[in-house]
Amino acid sequence: MTESYSFMIPQSLYHLWCPSYIEQQNLTSVSEFFLTGLSDDPELQPLLFGLFLSMYLVTVLGNLLIILAVSCDSHLHTPMYFFLSNLSLADIGFTSTTIPKMILGIQTQNRAISYVGCLTQMSFFMLFGCLDSLLLAVMAYDRFVAICHPLHYMVIMNPRFCGLLVLASFFISLLVSQMHNSIVLQLTYFKDVEISHFFCDPSQLLNLACSDTSTNNIVMYFVGAISGFLPISGIFFSYYKIVSSILRVPSAGGKYKAFSTCGSHLSVVCLFYGTGLGVYLSSAVSRSPRKGAVASVVYTVVTPMLNPFIYSLRNRDIKRAMRRLFSNTI
Template sequence: MEYYPVIQVFFSKSCPSNIETQNLTEVLEFHLMGLSEDPDLQPILFGLFLSMYLVTVLRNLLIILAVSSASHLHTPMYFFLSSLSLADICFTSTTVPKMIVHIQTHNRVISYAGCLTQMSFFMLFGCLDSLLLSVMAYDRFVAICHPLHYQVIMNPRLCGLLVLVSILISLFVSQLHNSTVLQLTYFKNVEISHFFCDPSQLLNLACSNAVTNNIVMYLVGAISGFLPISGILFSYYRIVSSILSIPSSGGRYKTFSTCGSHLSVVCLFYGTGLGVYLSSAVSLSPRKGAVASIVYTVVTPMLNPFIYSLRNRDIKKAMWRLLAKTA
């Protein structure tokens, strides 16, 4: 048994066989290990993540304002793009501000309620990002494979319904995970080797039935990962089949170029996310996994608006007009 002097919690290094008979106190707080404990690196990390967070928020907010201010961008594709930008702002806001505060105050303690809240929003907006990318793939599928019926199929009611269903599914995934975490009372350790309350690490530290935890994690992964990826792959399978039937190479390139931005974001989001979790499960230490997870939690939301604005003339024109008006 060990008493952690800062966190004020009594916990067991190894889970006892019968927790009910043990004189244990519930966990009140956790200690986030962060990216590095080197004091010389703290000012650099503070400036780096503060600047990345500001760029992410301002750039995604600029896309939302540009789409809402330009009437010719009031189409399903840009509606989903602005929804993705809003989800990206919320997704990165669940982890980065807390980390910046921890670096600045040199206090990496997070309460149990704060950890649970952070995980809840992390699961919510992470799943919402994934589902919105799948919805955008469906939008491209309809636009390319059924161009004559695009306006009829992708009507405003269906677009709003798709976003609403994505939000409801994300809420279900978040609450499903929370219902499992709320039953976790005792932990082997209170040190989380991450800069935020990572759901998988918290479940690994819990003194509870590992089978139940794994079932919940697999179910959450299937809903938030496997199903959206399957929808994206099916949509692009149909898109590629339709593009290959176009006789001219110029027509094929022009048609597929409309999917370039979305495909780049999909590869960046899923490629980095799956790469981090698969590599961390095989060889990486928890601390290295925390460093690698920066790619999909911080870098990807920051790069998404750049990818769409660089490859889209309408977005660039709308953004410049908005900036000119505000100036």
């Protein structure tokens, strides 16, 4: 049951607190929310449970295999694969913040999530989502140095600098997630406790707030735009320089060899940002929270699940490392 605390305020002052509920005379501070999930149809629940459980297991196992292959094979102890293993770790965290709670809710038929749990889930979701974006930008910079400055690659991309890039990405992501949390923490009273999503989405919480959230929305979208614009700008700049450098290579074989080192990363970038942009545009057009939740599955579940396949299928070094890993374990 939802635990709530209410108090009476004068009718003459109520419009200052909750303009859309002027007729009511009480405000409610909630201790938990209810996630509606993707569907209310009881017949679909077993299908959703099996589908998301299998997708989650494939995501975790696939990314763990990438991390193990990079860790166990000395040939992969290079900056590119160091960043790849950190990306796989971020993908595991990104998926684990939302899907286990959703699977548990389907199995137990309990969609409740505490207020503290909601804020915690939102914080980790923003942390790993932003970390994914920043690591993709760092990997683009790594490819830029490898192709445009090959003679100085090992000097520039030394282990200390690579570690600093990952740490900086983590702390920036942590800052962004805490800024989103601080925006939501300013909200005290809510019109409803039902979130039309399968996880605690910050925009959904703002929509449920009783007070005027125009300033909160502006700040949240500004932080989101900056945290998204900077990595995308870095990726575009890196690939602009990479393409310019490749076009100056005289032989077709040399061009193909240079570009093939970027193929997997470019595929992941297009998948991550393409699906994210598609979700944003579809939700803006339809204005249906349920449709937005369904579209969010693509970048929260499908993209992290496909990343290990993209890197393993298009990368001979990863394939060899996987074969060595399996041959040593059998």
